[in-house]
Amino acid sequence: MFSQSVVHWTSQDAVQVHLDPLHIPxxxxxxxxxxxxxxxxxxxxxxxxxxxxxxxxxxxxxxxxxxxxxxxxxxxxxxxxxxxxxxxxxxxxxxxxxxxxxxxxxxxxxxxxxxxxxxxxxxxxxxxxxxxxxxxxxxxxxxxxxxxxxxxxxxxxxxxxxxxxxxxxxLQPLYSSAEEGGSEPLGLCSVCQEAPAAVVLLPCRHGCVCRACFARTPTCPLCRGFVAQYFTRSL
Ligand SMILES: [Zn+2]
Ligand SMILES: [Zn+2]
CATH class of the missing domain: 2.60.40 (Immunoglobulin-like)
Incomplete structure (x- = not known):
């Protein structure tokens, strides 16, 4: 007999990485x-x-x-x-x-x-x-x-x-909904449409969720990709 176990992955299992922003002149x-x-x-x-x-x-x-x-x-x-x-x-x-x-x-x-x-x-x-x-x-x-x-x-x-x-x-692109040249650099969260999309998910590089929605979203809301790591961008 095989025993079965279920592992519930949530975004909380993703590892936060810290990236230094690089100014490119x-x-x-x-x-x-x-x-x-x-x-x-x-x-x-x-x-x-x-x-x-x-x-x-x-x-x-x-x-x-x-x-x-x-x-x-x-x-x-x-x-x-x-x-x-x-x-x-x-x-x-x-x-x-x-x-x-x-x-x-x-x-x-x-x-x-x-x-x-x-x-x-x-x-x-x-x-x-x-x-x-x-x-x-x-x-x-x-x-x-x-x-x-x-x-x-x-x-x-x-x-x-x-x-x-x-x-x-x-250099690799980040995919975010922010309109180029707009006054809102981060764009809005694709889940709640209210808070800034401050969390960038890896490996898909979608910068599409706010901190609150990220905590309850097990996969990327845009591409449904598995989230292994993430980093946050300052507002
Ligand atoms: Zn949100
Ligand atoms: Zn994605």
Whole structure:
């Protein structure tokens, strides 16, 4: 005979993790319109928007072998960035429209899948000395450029940030209902629609419940995913 037992999982079994918020002084986004590998594969244009709070360098590296991304993320210092082949531009604080034009001799379009190169990697690095060892000093955006193999749009595949002490972190999105640019940074709880959605559930990364509703919700109310860990965001 088998004995049976039932384990009741509630969100209270989830482990709270403490995460330090990281201030990222810049952002880089790709504008799909007008971006793509052209028919000949040579005059490719990618339009981007750079926002920076600080003076920075932007280095545009074309046709980066996928196998060398790790090295690029870990050893790049301000001086190294200037040494890498590529187009380097300097910007002051503010918003800047960037037109990145590929002028290399080899075609960006790869002959077959799987692709072996990232068509474009943008490295943004602040010019001034970091304020502290934990300050974010660089952003590395790995960019896919639309080609003929798939219909995937020109877009940023991954973003990494590097802190002054050398730590490299892959940025992952949080999914919350907060409207971008709205005055309410957290959005409202998807259960009670009243309190701020201060609790972010992991691994699904939905920031969708308030503290009170989280205490009585065994699974994520949006995706019904199992909640292994959570963290809270300040109001
Ligand atoms: Zn609630
Ligand atoms: Zn979820």
């Amino acid at each position: 810049f952002s880089l986004d790709v504008l799909e319109e007008g971006s793509g590998i052209d028919a000949g594969g040579t005059n490719t244009v990618v339009r981007c928007e750079l926002k920076s709070e600080r003076a920075c360098h932007l280095k545009l590296l074309w046709r980066v072998p996928c196998s060398s991304l790790g090295r690029l993320l870990n050893v790049v210092t301000a001086a190294d960035v200037l040494l890498l082949h590529g187009d380097t531009r300097s910007f002051g604080p503010g918003e800047h429209s960037i037109e990145a034009v590929y002028q290399g001799e080899e075609t960006l379009e790869e002959p077959s899948l799987p692709r072996s190169h990232y068509p474009l990697v943008a490295v943004v690095e602040i010019t001034a000395a970091p304020e502290s060892p934990s300050s974010v000093v660089a952003l590395v955006a790995v960019i896919h450029v639309r080609d003929t193999h798939t219909s995937m749009a020109t877009s940023v595949l991954h973003r990494y940030v590097r802190q002054a002490d050398g730590r490299v972190t892959l």
